[in-house]
Amino acid sequence: MTSAAAHIVVIEDDAVTRTALAGYLETFGYRVTVCAGAEAAERVLNQESPDLLIVDINLSGKDGLEITREQRARSEIGIILLSGRTDDVDRIVGLELGADDYVCKPFNRRELLARVKNLLRRTAAMRQLARRVVHFAGFTFDTAARHVVGAGGESIQLTRAEYELLRAFVLNPGIVMNRDRLLSAITHRRNVTSTRTVDVMVKRLREKFGDDPKVPRIFGTSHGEGYVFTAPLA
Amino acid sequence: MTSAAAHIVVIEDDAVTRTALAGYLETFGYRVTVCAGAEAAERVLNQESPDLLIVDINLSGKDGLEITREQRARSEIGIILLSGRTDDVDRIVGLELGADDYVCKPFNRRELLARVKNLLRRTAAMRQLARRVVHFAGFTFDTAARHVVGAGGESIQLTRAEYELLRAFVLNPGIVMNRDRLLSAITHRRNVTSTRTVDVMVKRLREKFGDDPKVPRIFGTSHGEGYVFTAPLA
DNA sequence: AAAAGTTGTTACAAGATGTTAACAGAATAT
DNA sequence: ATATTCTGTTAACATCTTGTAACAACTTTT
DSSP states (O other), rough: OOOSSOEEEEEOOOOHHHHHHHHHHTTTTEEEEEESSSSHHHHHHHHHHHHHHESSSOOOOOOOOHHHHHHHHOOOOOOEEESSSSSSHHHHHHHHHOOSSESSSSSHHHHHHHHHHHHHHHHHHHHHHHHHHEEEEEEEETTTTTTTTTTTTOEEOOHHHHHHHHHHHHHHHHHBOHHHHHHHHHOOSSSOSHHHHHOOOOOHHHHHHHHHHTTTTSSEEETTTEEEEOOOBB | OOOOOOEEEEEEEHHHHHHHHHHHHHHHTTTTEEEEEHHHHHHHHHHHHSSEEEEEEEEEEEHHHHHHHHHHOOOOOEEEEESSOOOHHHHHHHHHHTEEEEEEOOOOHHHHHHHHHHHHHHHHHHHHHSEEEEEEEOOOOOOTTTTETTTTOOEEEOHHHHHHHHHEEEEEETTTTTTTHHHHHHHHSSOOOHHHHHHHHHHHHHHHHOOBBBOOSSSEEEETTTEOOSSSOO
């Protein structure tokens, strides 16, 4: 598995399937966001960069095929289509639009999980090959090398958790993230309860980046809500 | 897409299906090698590095699942299983062994083609890595000759285990691998107790490549999870 | 302004990794 | 065949990382 929990977005208008699917995937440590329709999903897809999309093909409004076409045009995100019908045409059209997989309902959960795992393994290589370097507040953050260089060229060493946290921040600039979400980004253990861990990690990041908690330039506090990455990304 | 035609190996004991499939794929410009069984296929797989494997699950002798297991243990080649039966168990086992897809006979040719295309797109990034000679951090690693040359042209001698470990790293850049996985890459024993062996091997690799564990440029540590290859591949 | 709740900071214990040394078995040379 | 060298593994201990508790400082609400 890759380090941080993979983020899976489920777009499904049937509430029962939606909830069951999300619950099942969550027990395997994935971060799951559920959407009832294309509109809600697009907000998520525009703000974040999920790793995998599971889409019902028969949605009211914009359907699964349309979503597949749009997403594939702009990203290499993994796409699994769900369908109630065993319809050859739908399946072939979906696959030809670039969906990676097509699963018919009622589907076997274990099978879907295996497909999710395999597809995440495939897309992980692609995601990592696209080396991303981010600049902010004079720092240079190489996400692939897990490495930060300061304004003066000095190397800043990050621990694993600090790296994951910083990555979560720069992937979601300007978005307030609550502690649960940040925690799921930095921890690999399942049975963790304390969200105060996040506070401590943020403090440690602030220390390494010289950010004053009273006047934060990079890691802002949103009282009662969580933290935000506020530095301009260059 | 890569410039050269993708190479697809079809392993299928039914001559009719085999020929039809090969002919169909060839009309789309793929290079296709057909094999009636596992033995013939292994000769091809050992000599060349095909891009995709289409395997019938019910072969006499070594079956498709066994082939899947073996191939997945040593490469990231794309694998599509074919089956005459609509058997949930077979399908799930196949997928859990790491097969990328599972298609039931009689299959729709157009559907299979779409799946082949999609899978080749996914594995393209990985095939890029499977090159014989890899450059990183000033070193040149010839995977076939098991030989490394440093920036100054000096030869760096690797032991078998070190070579296997380095190979596992280079094939999975930027992906955190846990000790079990790394261990299975360097050892072929079954009854392994301690995974600390990996730590020692990583230390020795770091020594030979001049990588400081406190500021790792090549072999990164992911606390609580494992190790990552973080050097940019050129 | 006091109360309630939230966040910042510090210190510490548990857990994980880095490193060295030692050793048995495998490979190689004599 | 025997001696020698090399390799992979294990154990032990030093060092680093991480999660948590406790309390101080701060913010919001009443």
